[in-house]
Amino acid sequence: MNCQEIQLLFSEYFDHELSGEVESAVREHFADCPSCLHEYNNFEKGIKILKKYKSLDIPRIY
């Protein structure tokens, strides 16, 4: 897979939704491609910020 194909898989890779074979291919690509790894780390950072959001308590009981 080339860089463009790898980058289309970032979201599923983050969610562990890829097959074992494809997930390994992505991991191997990262080992050889610092540019994609950097892109992925940035992508992951955005999701981790979003996940810091905490639910609010409800304003009142219905």
Added chain:
Amino acid sequence: MAFENHLIEKAKNGDRKAFDELFLLQHKYLFNLMYQLSGDIAKADDLAQEAIILAYKKLRNFRCESSFRTWLSRIAINLFRNECRTKSKDGYYVGIEEIQIPSDGDRPERVVYKSELQWCIIHMLSHHLPKKYRIVLILRDLHNMSYKEISDVLKCNIGQVKTNLHRARHMFRAELIKGTCKAFTDNYLCICEGILDL
């Protein structure tokens, strides 16, 4: 789940107490979902209440083919979409300069806003992401729904969920960068003024 199914069956047979108990289990979730989608507490409160009333009326049609939460989410999201359609606006792409926040740095409200990553996230979601991306992002990353559950809520195929989620996550990150979020730049000018430990 067995307890929930028990309540559903009782509520379907007109047991008001069972209905109240059923919705008490879901109403914090429902309110938060509506707040995250709309970015407005009063609107979230109204939409959550409307969803509960509608669910009460439709409860007899609930066939337990999906979880109760999935079914309720679908009702609430449809109400939210209708509300957007009625007002014929998507409510996004409000410039950072248009954000209404207290301007006086010494005021307590300002301190609260500054310390709230919460606020920044809600603003990004409700003003900078198109509705279809906002919905899928919130269901997955804030409510940990599986791809299958999201496809059930939105009545679309899993491929569509994957595509929209991928785009939504890229878009959310791009908006954080545009807003010069501290997580992505040393020269941050973002709304939290860089005090957050990201």
